[in-house]
Amino acid sequence: MLVSIAIRILVLVLLILPVFLDCYTKLLAASALTLAIFTVSWLYLEKDLGWASLGHSIPFGVSAYLFAINPLLLFFSPLTTFLLFPLSIFGKHTFPFASFVFSVFLWYLAHHIVFEGKGGEEGFRAPSINLDLIYLISVTILILSCLLIWKISNSYFGLKVKAVRDDEIAAKAIGINSLPFKVFGFAISCSLASIAGILHAAIFGHVSPGVFSPYFSLFPFVAATIGQGKIWSSILGSYTVVFLSWFLSPYVPEFHYAIYAVALILASYTQSYARSDRSV
Amino acid sequence: MISLFFSALIYASLALCVLLSYRVAKVVNLSFGSIFTLGGYLSVFSLFITPIFGAWIGLLLHIGSKRMDASKATIFSLGIAIAIEEALRILFRVENILLDSRIFYFFGYKLVFEHFLASMISATFLILFLAFELKKPFSRLKLKVIEEDIENAELYGIDAEKARAIVLVISSAFFCSIGGLYLSGRVISPTIGWLYMIFSLFIATIANVFREKAYILLLPTSFGVCWLV
Amino acid sequence: MLEVIEVSKMFGRNVVLKNVTFSLKNGILGIYGANGSGKTTLLKIISGFEKPSCGRVFFNGREITNKAPQEIVKLGVAMAFQIPRVFWNLTVHENVLLAARETDYTAEICKELNLEDVLFKKAKEISQGKVKLLQLAMCFALKPKLALLDEPFASLDAENVEVVLEFLKKRGSEISMIITAHRTKILKTIASQMLEIRGGKIVGSS
Numbered sequence: 001m002l003v004s005i006a007i008r009i010l011v012l013v014l015l016i017l018p019v020f021l022d023c024y025t026k027l028l029a030a031s032a033l034t035l036a037i038f039t040v041s042w043l044y045l046e047k048d049l050g051w052a053s054l055g056h057s058i059p060f061g062v063s064a065y066l067f068a069i070n071p072l073l074l075f076f077s078p079l080t081t082f083l084l085f086p087l088s089i090f091g092k093h094t095f096p097f098a099s100f101v102f103s104v105f106l107w108y109l110a111h112h113i114v115f116e117g118k119g120g121e122e123g124f125r126a127p128s129i130n131l132d133l134i135y136l137i138s139v140t141i142l143i144l145s146c147l148l149i150w151k152i153s154n155s156y157f158g159l160k161v162k163a164v165r166d167d168e169i170a171a172k173a174i175g176i177n178s179l180p181f182k183v184f185g186f187a188i189s190c191s192l193a194s195i196a197g198i199l200h201a202a203i204f205g206h207v208s209p210g211v212f213s214p215y216f217s218l219f220p221f222v223a224a225t226i227g228q229g230k231i232w233s234s235i236l237g238s239y240t241v242v243f244l245s246w247f248l249s250p251y252v253p254e255f256h257y258a259i260y261a262v263a264l265i266l267a268s269y270t271q272s273y274a275r276s277d278r279s280v
Numbered sequence: 281m282i283s284l285f286f287s288a289l290i291y292a293s294l295a296l297c298v299l300l301s302y303r304v305a306k307v308v309n310l311s312f313g314s315i316f317t318l319g320g321y322l323s324v325f326s327l328f329i330t331p332i333f334g335a336w337i338g339l340l341l342h343i344g345s346k347r348m349d350a351s352k353a354t355i356f357s358l359g360i361a362i363a364i365e366e367a368l369r370i371l372f373r374v375e376n377i378l379l380d381s382r383i384f385y386f387f388g389y390k391l392v393f394e395h396f397l398a399s400m401i402s403a404t405f406l407i408l409f410l411a412f413e414l415k416k417p418f419s420r421l422k423l424k425v426i427e428e429d430i431e432n433a434e435l436y437g438i439d440a441e442k443a444r445a446i447v448l449v450i451s452s453a454f455f456c457s458i459g460g461l462y463l464s465g466r467v468i469s470p471t472i473g474w475l476y477m478i479f480s481l482f483i484a485t486i487a488n489v490f491r492e493k494a495y496i497l498l499l500p501t502s503f504g505v506c507w508l509v
Numbered sequence: 510m511l512e513v514i515e516v517s518k519m520f521g522r523n524v525v526l527k528n529v530t531f532s533l534k535n536g537i538l539g540i541y542g543a544n545g546s547g548k549t550t551l552l553k554i555i556s557g558f559e560k561p562s563c564g565r566v567f568f569n570g571r572e573i574t575n576k577a578p579q580e581i582v583k584l585g586v587a588m589a590f591q592i593p594r595v596f597w598n599l600t601v602h603e604n605v606l607l608a609a610r611e612t613d614y615t616a617e618i619c620k621e622l623n624l625e626d627v628l629f630k631k632a633k634e635i636s637q638g639k640v641k642l643l644q645l646a647m648c649f650a651l652k653p654k655l656a657l658l659d660e661p662f663a664s665l666d667a668e669n670v671e672v673v674l675e676f677l678k679k680r681g682s683e684i685s686m687i688i689t690a691h692r693t694k695i696l697k698t699i700a701s702q703m704l705e706i707r708g709g710k711i712v713g714s715s
Contacts, residue, residue: 052351054358093349093350093351094308096351096354096355097308097310097354100310100358101478101481104474104478105478108475156610159599159603159606159607160607162596162598162599162603163596163599163607165598166595166596166597166598166599167594167595167596167597169558169594170594170595170596170647171579171596172558172577172578172579172582173556173558173578173582173587173588173590173594173647173648174582174587174607174608174647174650174651175579175582175583175608175651176579176607177577177579214362218358218362252370254366254369257362257365257366257369258363258366260359260362261359261360261362261363261366262359262363263359264355264356264358264359264362265344265356265359265360265363267355267359268345268348268352268353268355268356268359269352269356
């Protein structure tokens with residue numbers, strides 16, 4: 001209990017402190033913040049719906065690209081749900097890898113996206129927004145997403161979503177049609193990941209094929225592993241990965257991948273992903 | 281046409297490794313991509329050490345993911361993949377390396393010798409597996425039982441652990457050697473192997489649809505996919 | 510209430526049900542037969558979890574053949590599986606609440622089925638016998654007009670068999686039921702009609 005309160009206070013300090021710091025630190029914090037929103041979106045899909053995506057960079061990256069190509073295309077970003085959701089036909093155990101392979105495929109494909117002579121490996125310039133403003137927006141969105149997920153998760157509707165997660169046949173046996181609940185869960189998660197992608201593009205003013213790279217695909221999984229699947233600890237996990245990789249990259253190239261490797265190996269020993277079926 | 285045929289042979293054998301890992305070792309081995317890249321980097325020193333390093337990683341994978349379910353073992357293999365990639369980044373500070381190659385003429389066609397060698401090794405690998413399928417019906421039956429249900433197999437005295445170890449060691453050694461040969465003449469970076477792994481995974485997935493005939497249909501599938509691409 | 514007309518089911522070449530025809534007006538219908546005789550398949554067809562190869566099923570005059578299970582539940586037909594299908598990561602209370610939709614009724618049904626001591630434990634943390642009771646609780650929490658109970662006494666100890674028997678006798682006056690079992694002794698104590706099924710065919714009734 002004490003640890004949980006301490007983590008919450010630490011997260012709040014991490015959210016408020018950069019407002020008073022220099023531009024570079026604020027940029028770093030803003031980046032961590034968008035990735036924290038991204039992690040929260042992933043965590044909802046994994047915890048409440050039981051689908052562990054290793055290709056969550058799909059809604060994240062597609063929305064960032066749409067925003068960079070033309071901000072008006074943002075209205076299409078909720079449709080990214082329908083890029084990830086169809087992969088659920090592979091079932092819970094294969095979904096993580098199917099989504100991962102699809103995100104790597106998009107990573108290669110993104111190198112060939114050219115629009116009005118721009119794009120390709122260079123990527124697109126995104127509309128740049130004042131850093132202070134985008135930071136405040138990001139903080140607000142993170143808090144709102146946590147509240148939204150908490151509210152849904154604790155409602156009767158959320159209970160039905162969890163029921164579908166645990167056993168779809170049992171859900172049908174008590175009159176719950178699983179499809180709308182699954183689509184709803186994916187839509188919430190993908191919408192939040194899309195928002196994170198748009199904020200990411202707005203903060204850096206640039207989007208490259210790298211938004212589909214394993215760095216982004218695996219980021220939420222790694223942050224959630226560090227945070228042991230709890231929402232506040234996972235936000236802290238996001239900050240840890242971003243800060244560590246930024247500070248240690250000059251000494252160890254792309255240090256975040258070392259964190260990823262350790263987190264993935266540890267996760268395979270400790271965590272149970274793609275929960276649910278204890279069905280016989 | 282000849283290079284298409286050679287590529288199809290190589291991808292069919294790589295897909296065979298992917299399929300065997302999935303069916304027998306119960307792991308979608310995502311570290312194959314990095315093992316392939318590792319082969320490329322090791323070929324700078326010597327081609328002969330590539331299968332040895334590959335086999336060691338296969339063994340590490342087997343020991344590390346023993347008794348894990350398929351999802352966890354796959355996540356473990358992804359961790360190993362990224363660890364190899366990061367190790368390559370640290371060891372070879374210059375990210376992109378151009379590998380040497382030798383050119384030779386095969387019935388008037390200009391070919392890279394190492395690619396030709398890779399396809400010949402792949403053809404041998406496929407033929408050996410086919411011979412195993414046809415000539416060793418009892419061993420084949422054991423493998424089939426393991427594919428169906430590993431616990432059931434153990435219940436009837438089949439050493440599934442040993443079969444798993446053999447599959448992971450051989451397939452990793454094979455991927456590493458082919459990586460060493462097939463990446464010759466190319467500029468390589470630590471992430472280059474992903475593309476080859478995903479392509480093999482794609483062929484293996486299509487072949488897997490044919491269930492029991494999957495192994496036999498790997499080569500035609502590979503040929504069809506390579507031709508389309 | 511329920512009419513099953515010439516229902517057959519084949520899995521590949523294997524014929525599991527052959528022209529099964531019967532009707533139930535109200536009360537408790539017991540269906541008995543050996544393992545593999547087709548009892549479970551028959552209940553699954555009525556509840557929509559399996560589609561019949563041919564034949565029709567009517568409930569309260571409406572055809573329910575090939576309807577989705579969740580639609581059939583809404584018409585008032587609930588099913589309790591032989592191998593329990595519950596929500597393993599939710600508590601017993603949440604499991605029953607999902608079906609009952611109201612807290613008071615949830616508490617009442619859990620009390621009747623002796624689930625009070627495990628009310629706030631997750632389903633995966635309770636014993637097999639209790640899971641079986643939970644499955645029954647979820648079925649009756651739906652307030653069905655017809656309950657389909659597949660082997661409700663299997664894997665229960667003597668004490669829990671008594672609890673279930675009491676519960677079914679009490680509910681039997683207001684809810685129609687079809688109960689399957691491969692032993693007839695217990696079944697005869699509560700059923701008003703009995704059907705014997707052998708090799709997918711109804712071979713006797715009493």
